[in-house]
Amino acid sequence: MKDRTVYIIQLITLSFNWLLAISVTWWFVHLVVVSNQVKDTQTASLWISILAITVFWILAGVLSYVFFSLHRREKEPA
């Protein structure tokens, strides 16, 4: 398998994590909008959403940090 192909597959697998983070964010925003429409309590929804969204984004961020750090080419010694 070519290096380029391997890198693309790795990027696709990494993007799944971002897809999850974005989906969770979209879902929570949707639920807050629904609760607003039916005049449900907002405080709990907002706090839980902020907390959950942050966790998923940090996790995706940490994984991306590892991915790009491992792929960064190190400078050859002069």
Next chain:
Amino acid sequence: MSYQNLRDEDEALFRPIYETDRSFYAVVIALTAIFLFGLGCYIHQLIYGLGATGMDEPVSWAFYIVDFVFFIGISHAGTLISAILRLSKAEWRRPITRMAEVITGIVLAIGGLHPIIDLGRPDRILHLFERGRLQSPLLWDLTSVTAYFTASTIYLYVPMIPDIALLRDRGGKLKNLYRILAWGYKGTPKQKHALERAINILMVMVIPIAISVHTIIAWIFGMTLQPGWHSTIFGPYFVVGAIYSGIAALVIVMLAFRKIYHFEDYLKEIHFQYLGTLLLVVALLWTYFTFNEYLTTFYGHEPAEMRVFLYKFTGGYAPFFWAMVFCNFLLPVVILSNKKLKKIPGILIASIGVVIGMWLERLIIIIPTLANPRLPYPTGMYIPSITEIGIAGAATSAFLLGFMGFSKLFPLISIWETKEGREHSVHEVSMRLREYLPGQLDKSGVEASVKAEL
């Protein structure tokens, strides 16, 4: 630490990946048969509905929810214990962490499916995405379990990258898979630093997530006004129970794979002794919470609460209740507090007892309350059907199959951490000890004196 040297040493840890004997296949076939039987049971339930189970009014939550709480509890073995041991720099953690993290990943996937099985009609889960109420603990539960699963999978994967890189460099049939998963790791100082940084962030994140998961599961019960459930200590009580069953499951898995793959040189008696001590401490903590929970109920003597209380102590579920007390308190405390008994066979017996006892505890919490609701309904009785028993069997065999499958792809003991421990730990621990002691030099002074001695 030389990255290339890692290949030659610790060869025994690679052996399970490349060598498979007949007994392995025999076990896989037996477990697959149990799994397929359970799958058949589930298809039967899909066709005939929840009528195929033993659930009825008023007992509308039973085996599936018991197993859900139990499996999620077991998941605390891994990430939480591994993260705490890493954070506290417990050196004896090195051969333990990987297995603990694998347990978490697999049981979370299995446990998380149980509420969907319990729904009867799995398509109804879509309502939760479309019209779920964020105020409901059920939705918090879905979110926290998903977050925990994501966090623990990443926490399993990131520390595994150096070992995957070793497998990639060894070649073989799965070389391309390892190339993809190794993320170009070559063991350079910058790469090591990035991994260490990520592991540090993850272990700090994973602990509150793990605690929140079981607290929220406890709230599903505790936030109702049902007798036996409406309790303020349910959150910490469930977390302690989860850690308790998690350690016991970890000990059983470690002992089983130590025997199968001859890891005696890595998983030594001392590791089990330490885990045994940890198990004893949590056993006493669990007993303290249980005593608190039942004493306050008995002292209040509220009629609805007392119906549930007596149902557990002297009624239909008394045999399970007293079996739980025996397995979770008497057996582990007697074995683990006795020096002569606290050997590997004793620790194994105590751990098996705790796993059984903790499953019974989940049963004791869920069924008696539903069988004796606050409203004036007649007392119910729950007997599981073959469908539920089959699905429970399938879940257990899926866990074992998952673990065995993992052992054929990746090392069950972290190779780079073992090597790192061998090369740096003695020096590091010696430094740390000298810093603790009174009348010692500052950090740089201690480092200079240790170097001079070496």
